[in-house]
Amino acid sequence: MCLAIPGKVVKITEKTCVVDIMGAEREASTELLDGVKVGDYVLVHAGCAIQKMDEQEALDTIRMFEEMKDIAHE
Amino acid sequence: MCLAIPGKVVKITEKTCVVDIMGAEREASTELLDGVKVGDYVLVHAGCAIQKMDEQEALDTIRMFEEMKDIAHE
Amino acid sequence: MKDIITLAHGSGGKLTHELVREIFNKHFANDTLLQGNDATCFDVPQGKIAFTTDSFVISPVFFKGGNIGKLSVCGTVNDLAACGAHPMYLSCGFIIEEGFPLADLERIAASMGETARECGVKIVAGDTKVVQKGAADKVFINTSGIGVVPAGINISGSNAKPGDKVIITGYIGDHGCSILLEREGLDISSDIQSDCAPLSGMMGEVLAAASDVHVLRDPTRGGLGTTLNEIAIQSNVGIRIFEEKIPVRNEVRGVCELLGMDPLYMANEGKMIIIAPEASVNTILEVLKKQRYGVDSCVIGEVIDTPAKRVVMKTVTGGSRIVDMLTGDQLPRIC
Amino acid sequence: MKDIITLAHGSGGKLTHELVREIFNKHFANDTLLQGNDATCFDVPQGKIAFTTDSFVISPVFFKGGNIGKLSVCGTVNDLAACGAHPMYLSCGFIIEEGFPLADLERIAASMGETARECGVKIVAGDTKVVQKGAADKVFINTSGIGVVPAGINISGSNAKPGDKVIITGYIGDHGCSILLEREGLDISSDIQSDCAPLSGMMGEVLAAASDVHVLRDPTRGGLGTTLNEIAIQSNVGIRIFEEKIPVRNEVRGVCELLGMDPLYMANEGKMIIIAPEASVNTILEVLKKQRYGVDSCVIGEVIDTPAKRVVMKTVTGGSRIVDMLTGDQLPRIC
Amino acid sequence: MNNLIDEFRNSDTARKMVRILSEYKGRPVNLMEVCGTHTMSIFRFGIRDVLPESVRLLSGPGCPVCVTPNYFIDAAIELSKMDDVIITTFGDMMRVPGNGSSLLEQKASGKDIRIVYSPLDSLKIAANNPDKKVVFLSVGFETTTPVSALTVIKAKEEGINNFYLLSANKTMPEVLKTLCLDPEVNIDGFIYPGHVSVITGTAMYDEIAEKYGMPGVIAGFEPLDILHAIIRLVSNIMSGRVLSENGYKRAVNPEGNPVALARLYEVFEPCDARWRGIGLIPGSGLKMRDAYADYDAWKVFDIQVTDHSDPKGCLCGEVLKGKRTPKECKLFNTICTPENPVGACMVSSEGTCAAYYKYDMKR
Amino acid sequence: MNNLIDEFRNSDTARKMVRILSEYKGRPVNLMEVCGTHTMSIFRFGIRDVLPESVRLLSGPGCPVCVTPNYFIDAAIELSKMDDVIITTFGDMMRVPGNGSSLLEQKASGKDIRIVYSPLDSLKIAANNPDKKVVFLSVGFETTTPVSALTVIKAKEEGINNFYLLSANKTMPEVLKTLCLDPEVNIDGFIYPGHVSVITGTAMYDEIAEKYGMPGVIAGFEPLDILHAIIRLVSNIMSGRVLSENGYKRAVNPEGNPVALARLYEVFEPCDARWRGIGLIPGSGLKMRDAYADYDAWKVFDIQVTDHSDPKGCLCGEVLKGKRTPKECKLFNTICTPENPVGACMVSSEGTCAAYYKYDMKR
Ligand code: SF4
Ligand code: SF4
Ligand SMILES: [Mg+2]
Ligand SMILES: [Mg+2]
Numbered sequence A, B: 001m002c003l004a005i006p007g008k009v010v011k012i013t014e015k016t017c018v019v020d021i022m023g024a025e026r027e028a029s030t031e032l033l034d035g036v037k038v039g040d041y042v043l044v045h046a047g048c049a050i051q052k053m054d055e056q057e058a059l060d061t062i063r064m065f066e067e068m069k070d071i072a073h074e
Numbered sequence C, D: 001m002k003d004i005i006t007l008a009h010g011s012g013g014k015l016t017h018e019l020v021r022e023i024f025n026k027h028f029a030n031d032t033l034l035q036g037n038d039a040t041c042f043d044v045p046q047g048k049i050a051f052t053t054d055s056f057v058i059s060p061v062f063f064k065g066g067n068i069g070k071l072s073v074c075g076t077v078n079d080l081a082a083c084g085a086h087p088m089y090l091s092c093g094f095i096i097e098e099g100f101p102l103a104d105l106e107r108i109a110a111s112m113g114e115t116a117r118e119c120g121v122k123i124v125a126g127d128t129k130v131v132q133k134g135a136a137d138k139v140f141i142n143t144s145g146i147g148v149v150p151a152g153i154n155i156s157g158s159n160a161k162p163g164d165k166v167i168i169t170g171y172i173g174d175h176g177c178s179i180l181l182e183r184e185g186l187d188i189s190s191d192i193q194s195d196c197a198p199l200s201g202m203m204g205e206v207l208a209a210a211s212d213v214h215v216l217r218d219p220t221r222g223g224l225g226t227t228l229n230e231i232a233i234q235s236n237v238g239i240r241i242f243e244e245k246i247p248v249r250n251e252v253r254g255v256c257e258l259l260g261m262d263p264l265y266m267a268n269e270g271k272m273i274i275i276a277p278e279a280s281v282n283t284i285l286e287v288l289k290k291q292r293y294g295v296d297s298c299v300i301g302e303v304i305d306t307p308a309k310r311v312v313m314k315t316v317t318g319g320s321r322i323v324d325m326l327t328g329d330q331l332p333r334i335c
Numbered sequence E, F: 001m002n003n004l005i006d007e008f009r010n011s012d013t014a015r016k017m018v019r020i021l022s023e024y025k026g027r028p029v030n031l032m033e034v035c036g037t038h039t040m041s042i043f044r045f046g047i048r049d050v051l052p053e054s055v056r057l058l059s060g061p062g063c064p065v066c067v068t069p070n071y072f073i074d075a076a077i078e079l080s081k082m083d084d085v086i087i088t089t090f091g092d093m094m095r096v097p098g099n100g101s102s103l104l105e106q107k108a109s110g111k112d113i114r115i116v117y118s119p120l121d122s123l124k125i126a127a128n129n130p131d132k133k134v135v136f137l138s139v140g141f142e143t144t145t146p147v148s149a150l151t152v153i154k155a156k157e158e159g160i161n162n163f164y165l166l167s168a169n170k171t172m173p174e175v176l177k178t179l180c181l182d183p184e185v186n187i188d189g190f191i192y193p194g195h196v197s198v199i200t201g202t203a204m205y206d207e208i209a210e211k212y213g214m215p216g217v218i219a220g221f222e223p224l225d226i227l228h229a230i231i232r233l234v235s236n237i238m239s240g241r242v243l244s245e246n247g248y249k250r251a252v253n254p255e256g257n258p259v260a261l262a263r264l265y266e267v268f269e270p271c272d273a274r275w276r277g278i279g280l281i282p283g284s285g286l287k288m289r290d291a292y293a294d295y296d297a298w299k300v301f302d303i304q305v306t307d308h309s310d311p312k313g314c315l316c317g318e319v320l321k322g323k324r325t326p327k328e329c330k331l332f333n334t335i336c337t338p339e340n341p342v343g344a345c346m347v348s349s350e351g352t353c354a355a356y357y358k359y360d361m362k363r
């Protein structure tokens, strides 16, 4: 359930933003999420931005993935 | 103006009749013409029977046509 | 398979394949059809190739005397026959409105198969598109056809010569008139049925008996009047027809009188105009009258020098009048 | 002539002739077209004949990268090319909705003429039907095509052999994706444009360099996934493709991720799948990469023994999954 | 009798009549067939082609489509643009050009315009589309107007209150008198409209003979009827008999059809009317009575049409009065053709210009 | 960062994770991916194909289409048959069979049913069709329901009074607890739905770990996210750590999205709900509050649907609870295929049966 996809905010208006997903753009409502800024990654679901994506957390996660060892050592 | 065509009445209902025109049948209103009977020829215009056709007059007319002489003698 | 066509049947996926297999391949069955490639490959005998296409958009889809499927085979086969060709291969492209009953589609396909078999033609290539409800009127069919013109046959609308006779292979206006009446709104009933028929077999016999036929053409849309005009223009000749010789059924005349229309412009789907030298006329009529679709054939006119590019009709009064091409559709008129 | 199509343009009368003369004959101009008969006659060179048909019902009629006219020529030319044939003659059947702008029709016809000239094919037979407002969606075009297969070429969907390589001639999904976005309602903007292109010239070069190509097929409706399945079934082989090798533009990926769709099932209109013995792959790629429509060609997979009649994809995890035929249209999904 | 049609198309009799006419050696006579349906028959049966040079036929103002002024079409188009309006009309009106467009073009661009065979068919459409307003374009002379009137009466009886007439109905007597009085019009006799006469009876023609000195023959529409009327007229003119004769006795009674006339005048009353190309003729039109105002589209809808002049260069008016033939119009067969009609005379299949274009051997 | 997608599809890292998993030699573990989008990802990226035999994935009840009972589809179809109703829906619902028909078939037979990408798009449709009633089929879990709620709030604000929801929205906690308590269900750990968690935050999972003794990992939807979650779960289960972990920190905060939750509970309130194949679960659904009754299609329209049972022979319920795999269903791949789905699990592209059918190498 709940297909949602990260997109980069490229434009902001009062109640909406435009997000860029690999070059495709779509307007999304910002009425479910406070403080959206241009340059943010937001998660888009059913035409609404439902959460900001944290780039630092993403980098940390990737580093963690890359550094995974065997199951016993996890 | 006023394309109208003779058809033979093959059926009667309260306010309409069915006329046969060389084998094609169409309903026509009889509300503009009193006393329509099955077997009558009626003149049909825009979906209404607008007059009865008089077969005897038709025969007389044809005879007259056939017997026409030159213009001076008309 | 559900009982109506949905968009999924046109998506190119599994249901499309199922539809093709269970309806089209079943009714069109022939060895050439089943190659399953993007195009179908085959050998053709020596001779010129004849190629034609027509789309069929008739409403209603089923009518007295036929249906859109039968019509779509006859129409293209007759166009090939009108070039003196022996029809060999047909393609068919369906455009179907979402919601169309599968049972109706199958009846249509069955008619196509049957008619194709009657004239010995193979349906070898096909395509199916499904459009949204409301984006088409039930079903449209395109057929394209390939035939081979035997050596020694040279038929063209440009070949009419003054002195030639004009033959029609039967009553005119049946198809146009029957379709007009089946459409809603006019409330006229009659026994008229479409003359829809494949004429290639009959035309093959005619050409076998008289290879010097100059012109063949099937007077479909636009009717006899328009088609004769096309020939007069193409051959740069005049054509004179005789009102009293033109075969029109009484019912067709009745409908036309009622609606202010002219049978000369009513479509035919099982008739051929044959223009040939006078010397061959008797031979041709003899052949035609033995044929199921030609029993009512007769000479209706002749090719003349002037007026060039014009069709004239000698009427019951002995006077002549122009028979022009149809301008726009005939509309029922009243005043 | 008025500025919109009316029913009179389809009546078979004067306006039909005017339309044909002033739009179609003008833009399709070639010596074979103008015979003016019910079918067009011509000679074809020796060899097998290839014959195919497709109807085009695309909405919108004009789209980024092309229009229905260009598409209708490319589609049929590509189907002929996919049989190894040299395309020669096309027919075209128009079904036009009353009210369609004549200027748009002329743009479409101009595109058809231009594309036909680009691939050296002649439009030689045509038909025009006009239907009532609301009985069709603007304009539908059927094209049927005749080509000739040179001696020594034997291409069929049934010829794939284990060990063969699978080539795609460029990025997939552009056409399907661009059309999806041009339809109303999704409000997604992007630079994606249809890849609509005629491939017969390029395929001619490929076959001239490598006559041992086994399979050609253009992955149109149903996309790469469905078309590969068709081949796997027809040839009774398996096909393995590699997720990371399949060329998909970022924008196409973005749109697909957003709507929950799969580029493997998005239509292409200017791509060819080529399946050929490994030994010929380099030659083929060399030829392709020099061609305007083939610069992004690459090997995406291989033909295998088992699972027969199945397409499998090796994913980024190193695991495999089935790539099935499309079932119904892909619908935007959300949950 | 077989069908009362074929009997009047007998070729032998027709040829005999043609022979009789061909023997006419007197002074040139100009006859006007008033009715458009006569014009059609005359061309369709090649009658012009068989007349001696000295017998000339002029076509009169008896095609309701031809005499309907531009602004009526414009008004109909304006109504058709309203989302909730369905226009119903006889097929004849579809191609008539208004100022810049026609109903055919409007239909092609999506307006709901439907061709009916009978005005009565509009009532079914109204009943089936209760959320729409159905407007019938009511044109026609005494023959047709009773049917429009009946339709309105039935709408009222059946409680169908989404049906309206946009009317431009006209009557014959005043325009005939206008022609008789026009010094430029050169007519020796009228072929009177058979189907108008079926309704009106014959009295008005007696008045025209008596008060205006113009002879005439009421004729049916088959070739024998028309040939007969021509022979009678030529013969009467030659002999100086200023008579009105009834050559269509199988359909026309002296008293006409009183039921139809009663219906007509129940709904309509006389008014002045504008004829295309001719102008305003007092007492020559019919308008709906106030009692039927609820069914009168002119009153119910807010129709904003400026009364434009007739198309530039078009001689329709002159043609309709028989002063000129279409071939004298510079636009004929150059700019003005049935495919691109300029004037209404070219568009109606009964129009004089259309008949000349379609059928005339000498075009 | 490039696009926050490709980074999580890195092939080398994925293969390394697969290697790590392949070294697992412990006891068989059964993990349930609750969310249908996880099911899809797992198949799409061939993850099942690379797991060792002892790590088994079961698909859970987290596909809103799959758990929507028949009578909801029947109700939607009933509404679509009303002449003035336009149905708007996510594409996913189109193929779901009700009793005898589906929305796709209804659309094919002419009903006005439109697919929207966002519920908000329905408002434009409502504004453009003032004479119609637009009903959005509102299904979904905590991720989607705020969007439905926002749509209703905006309809009220903007005075759009021809818009309605037909709602069957559900929430996660109760169904997860039901699964934990079901003695027949044999699950060792949950892969938690990342996008539900984006809205709800993480507290509920702690409760499940603490009170129900069930470990879990919140995961994103890319292959690396899923592989990581599996490794973490296996590792925690092996070591006896009953924890709830957040593997999707780039999107999931402990507190979730309070704005979205406020919108949700402004319009909806908890209720008991019927899950297809599972039955009634107290407190597992959402219904519209009385303050929004004017927008609630269940209340505004007279919907007559008898609550039919689930389709005969379909094991959807068992499949949704992870008790059986699709391959254990007799109808699977015989009578029930994506072209002719019997149960919702086959129709939704997220459905477990559909995923097995489409992607499973061992079908
Ligand atoms: S030819 Fe045309 S322009 Fe001239 S009078 Fe006739 S209708 Fe008018
Ligand atoms: S295969 Fe079909 S019938 Fe069986 S459980 Fe899945 S959806 Fe139900
Ligand atoms: Mg043709
Ligand atoms: Mg044809």
Ligand SMILES: [Mg+2]
Pocket (backbone or CB within 6 Å): C126, C127, C128, D053, D054, D055
């Ligand atoms: Mg095709």
Ligand SMILES: [Mg+2]
Pocket (backbone or CB within 6 Å): C078, C079, C082, C217, C218, C219, C220, D038
């Ligand atoms: Mg033909």
Ligand SMILES: [Mg+2]
Pocket (backbone or CB within 6 Å): C038, C039, C126, C127, D052, D053, D054, D079
């Ligand atoms: Mg094809």
Ligand SMILES: [Mg+2]
Pocket (backbone or CB within 6 Å): D054, D075, D076, D078, D079, D220
């Ligand atoms: Mg194609």
Ligand SMILES: [Mg+2]
Pocket (backbone or CB within 6 Å): C038, D078, D079, D082, D217, D218, D219, D220
């Ligand atoms: Mg193809």
Ligand SMILES: [Mg+2]
Pocket (backbone or CB within 6 Å): C053, C054, C055, D126, D127, D128
């Ligand atoms: Mg044609």
Ligand SMILES: [Mg+2]
Pocket (backbone or CB within 6 Å): E079, E080, E081, E082, E083, E084, E085, E086, E087, E111, E112
């Ligand atoms: Mg309107």
Ligand SMILES: [Mg+2]
Pocket (backbone or CB within 6 Å): F079, F080, F081, F082, F083, F084, F085, F086, F087, F111, F112
């Ligand atoms: Mg509805």
